[in-house]
Amino acid sequence: MSYIAISQLWKNYGDHVVLERLSKQVEQGEFVTLVGASGCGKTTFLKMLLGVESPSKGQLNLQGAPLKREPDGERGIVFQRYSVFPHMTVRQNVLVAVELRHQGWLSRLTGRLFGKAKQQALADVDAMLERVGLAPSANRYPHELSGGMQQRLALAQALIAKPKVLLLDEPFGALDPGIRADMHVLVKELWQQENLTIFMITHDLSEAFALGSRLWVFDKVRHDPQAPQAYGATITYDLPINQQTANCDDTQQVLAKTLSPHVDLSTAQPEKAGLAAAESE
Amino acid sequence: MRIINRYPSTPMRWVLGLLPFILLLLVYMGASEARLAENPNDKLLPGITKMADAIQRLAFEPSKRSGEYLFWQDTLSSLQRLGMGVGISALIGLVIGVGNGAIPLVRAKLSPLVTAISLIPPMAILPVLFIVFGLGEVSKVVLIVIGIAPFIIRDLQARTLDIPSEQLIKAQTLSANSWQLIIRVLLPQVMPRLLDAVRLSLGAAWLFLIAAEAIAATDGLGYRIFLVRRYLSMEVILPYVFWITLLAFAIDWALRLISRKAFPWYHSAQNQGGQS
Numbered sequence: 001m002s003y004i005a006i007s008q009l010w011k012n013y014g015d016h017v018v019l020e021r022l023s024k025q026v027e028q029g030e031f032v033t034l035v036g037a038s039g040c041g042k043t044t045f046l047k048m049l050l051g052v053e054s055p056s057k058g059q060l061n062l063q064g065a066p067l068k069r070e071p072d073g074e075r076g077i078v079f080q081r082y083s084v085f086p087h088m089t090v091r092q093n094v095l096v097a098v099e100l101r102h103q104g105w106l107s108r109l110t111g112r113l114f115g116k117a118k119q120q121a122l123a124d125v126d127a128m129l130e131r132v133g134l135a136p137s138a139n140r141y142p143h144e145l146s147g148g149m150q151q152r153l154a155l156a157q158a159l160i161a162k163p164k165v166l167l168l169d170e171p172f173g174a175l176d177p178g179i180r181a182d183m184h185v186l187v188k189e190l191w192q193q194e195n196l197t198i199f200m201i202t203h204d205l206s207e208a209f210a211l212g213s214r215l216w217v218f219d220k221v222r223h224d225p226q227a228p229q230a231y232g233a234t235i236t237y238d239l240p241i242n243q244q245t246a247n248c249d250d251t252q253q254v255l256a257k258t259l260s261p262h263v264d265l266s267t268a269q270p271e272k273a274g275l276a277a278a279e280s281e
Numbered sequence: 282m283r284i285i286n287r288y289p290s291t292p293m294r295w296v297l298g299l300l301p302f303i304l305l306l307l308v309y310m311g312a313s314e315a316r317l318a319e320n321p322n323d324k325l326l327p328g329i330t331k332m333a334d335a336i337q338r339l340a341f342e343p344s345k346r347s348g349e350y351l352f353w354q355d356t357l358s359s360l361q362r363l364g365m366g367v368g369i370s371a372l373i374g375l376v377i378g379v380g381n382g383a384i385p386l387v388r389a390k391l392s393p394l395v396t397a398i399s400l401i402p403p404m405a406i407l408p409v410l411f412i413v414f415g416l417g418e419v420s421k422v423v424l425i426v427i428g429i430a431p432f433i434i435r436d437l438q439a440r441t442l443d444i445p446s447e448q449l450i451k452a453q454t455l456s457a458n459s460w461q462l463i464i465r466v467l468l469p470q471v472m473p474r475l476l477d478a479v480r481l482s483l484g485a486a487w488l489f490l491i492a493a494e495a496i497a498a499t500d501g502l503g504y505r506i507f508l509v510r511r512y513l514s515m516e517v518i519l520p521y522v523f524w525i526t527l528l529a530f531a532i533d534w535a536l537r538l539i540s541r542k543a544f545p546w547y548h549s550a551q552n553q554g555g556q557s
Contacts, residue, residue: 052450073456082447087469087546096465100457111461143550154451161455 003028003197004165009058010232011044017232018044022058024216024235031191031198033208033241035255036218040233042201045218046167049199050075062164073101076163078171083154084142090153091138094125097161124160132156132186148179152186159190168200172207184210205256215239217255327516335516339505351505355521359490359502360528362418366425367486371479373426374433379471381434382441383463392438399431403489411497421493428489429482433475440474441467473547476540480533487529 002025009022019041026032034042047053048060051071060067062074071077084093098121099113107113113121129135132152142150151171158166168187172180188211191198202208208215217237224230237255289297313326327335340352377395381388407424414420444467452462494503502525509517541548 050450050454071450071453073454075454077451077454079447079451082445083451085448085451085466085470086550087544097455100452100455100461100465108458108461111457111465141546141549143546157451158454163454 002026003030003063005059005061005064007059007061009045009048009060010056011041011048011053012056012232016229019234020232021234024238026197026214028197029195031196031200031211031213032216033212033214034199034201034216034218035203035205035208036233040218040220042218043169046169046199046201049165050077050167073161074164076158076161076166078151078154078158078166078168080170080173084150084157086142089139089141090129090134090145091122091125093142093153094128094156094160095121097157098124101161128156128160131190146179148175148183151175151183155187155190159194159196164197166196166198168198170201170203173203180207187211209241212241215241215255324513324515327519331516332520335514336520339517351500354500355502355505356524356528358498358500359494362421362494362501363425363486363490365418366422366490367429367479367483369422370426370430370433370482370486371475373430374437374478375468375471375475378434378437379441379463379467381438382444382471383467384459388438395431395434395438398427399435401427403428404492407493407496416497421490421498424493425486425489429485432482432485433478436478436481437471437475440471444470473540473544476536480536483529483532487525491525 004026006022006024006026009019010017011019022045034045036042044053048055049067051068054069068074077083085096088096095113095118096111099107099111102108102113102117102121104117112118126135126138129138132155134149134152134156137145137149142153145153154171171187172183175183184207187198190196191211200208200211202211215237216235217239218233219236220231220233221236222231309326310329313328316323316326317328336352340350343349344351377391381392381395403424406427407420410420410423410427414423448466449462452466457465490501491503491506494501495507498504502521506518506521
């Protein structure tokens with residue numbers, strides 16, 4: 001049995017079909033990167049994994065059981081922004097993740113840990129901060145941190161809760177290229193050490209290749225020029241990423257071609273539909 | 282250099298800030314002197330010494346009738362009523378405002394009611410309060426609460442809804458239950474905004490307090506002003522008004538200081554343009 005099983009997943013808002021016929025299996029420890037033009041359902045798919053949106057049809061199972069239809073501790077998330085709590089210091093931000101998970105009645109009532117349990121938790125927190133390189137900033141508030149450091153913090157916060165699946169929604173989209181490279185190293189390291197299962201949305205194809213072990217391309221295959229919303233997107237490419245595919249210029253070029261016309265023409269809807277229809281023929 | 286690019290130095294700013302006050306004072310003193318020169322018994326613009334005498338009598342000599350120091354007694358009574366009214370309003374505002382903001386089922390029930398109540402002119406139901414709660418302290422406190430609590434509730438509801446949904450989702454992925462989410466994520470972030478809302482509603486609170494005291498009270502700053510009005514005692518009214526202004530300023534300043542000390546993250550994030 002697969003770790004995550006997606007079978008015949010559809011998502012539509014009224015007449016507007018966003019995703020259709022999505023069926024995939026993902027094993028534990030895979031790092032799936034999701035790419036695709038804007039409006040092709042990547043984010044909707046991630047939201048369904050997260051539990052914020054629910055599928056219109058089909059199944060989304062984690063270890064054989066359907067995913068809960070609200071966010072819970074099984075799934076961790078790092079958004080592009082606003083992922084950390086502005087009113088807590090770096091250390092408190094990570095500590096709160098331990099405190100909220102604790103099942104004692106006092107913790108459930110106050111959302112806090114006290115005494116010995118807190119000391120223990122703080123030791124874990126400090127170890128985690130050390131790993132993501134935030135130990136020197138432990139007592140600073142998020143607004144005092146750079147964007148990259150805030151994302152490190154968001155990662156630390158998500159990871160200390162030990163989620164079964166980690167979801168990253170364009171986590172490095174707002175960062176400078178140099179900082180982005182540092183973050184890639186960090187994420188790759190954490191993924192390998194913790195045997196995490198990760199889904200990451202990105203707009204950057206090279207990032208998708210550099211980080212993932214598997215690449216999914218979201219695109220529309222069916223088009224009706226008279227009713228552009230009648231058909232949804234699905235996964236058109238499912239590539240394992242290894243030395244060969246990552247270094248093969250052909251694959252990258254083909255993919256870039258599939259992605260770029262949509263990105264460029266995303267404002268010109270009819271043309272986009274026509275172009276893509278011609279492409280799929 | 283263009284005038285929009287010229288900034289006063291710190292001492293200069295103080296001088297410039299005080300200048301209008303000094304000018305006003307001088308104008309008053311000049312006018313008062315002119316009137317008093319014409320008629321030494323003029324009551325409209327009493328001189329500074331006359332006001333000082335009046336305050337000396339009210340603040341530092343026991344009243345001949347009750348033995349109380351009236352000025353301090355008035356101040357204490359008014360501040361008590363104001364404190365109770367504003368405190369209760371803040372508490373109600375926090376509980377209902379955050380409840381409304383956080384829980385859609387509560388919001389659906391209470392939000393229309395709060396909006397409706399906030400539209401009632403509080404002074405219009407003052408007689409009802411006097412009839413229901415009597416002429417004692419309760420009706421004055423209730424008037425303040427009815428006057429400002431709806432505003433605080435609505436403000437805090439809006440502030441709670443302003444908190445990015447990413448944070449709520451994040452807390453849920455960290456296994457928070459609804460209660461934990463409210464007390465660890467929402468409440469602490471709303472607290473500095475509660476202080477802001479209280480500061481904004483203090484002016485209205487003073488208004489309702491003085492109105493209630495003017496109509497039915499046996500002491501209080503508003504009561505005294507309206508009592509001595511019968512004798513045209515401007516030498517008491519003007520210092521009292523000045524004192525009320527000073528108290529209002531001090532309370533506002535204290536709240537701002539508390540907010541800065543207790544919620545440093547709020548103020549520095551605001552200075553950066555309110556991001557995150």
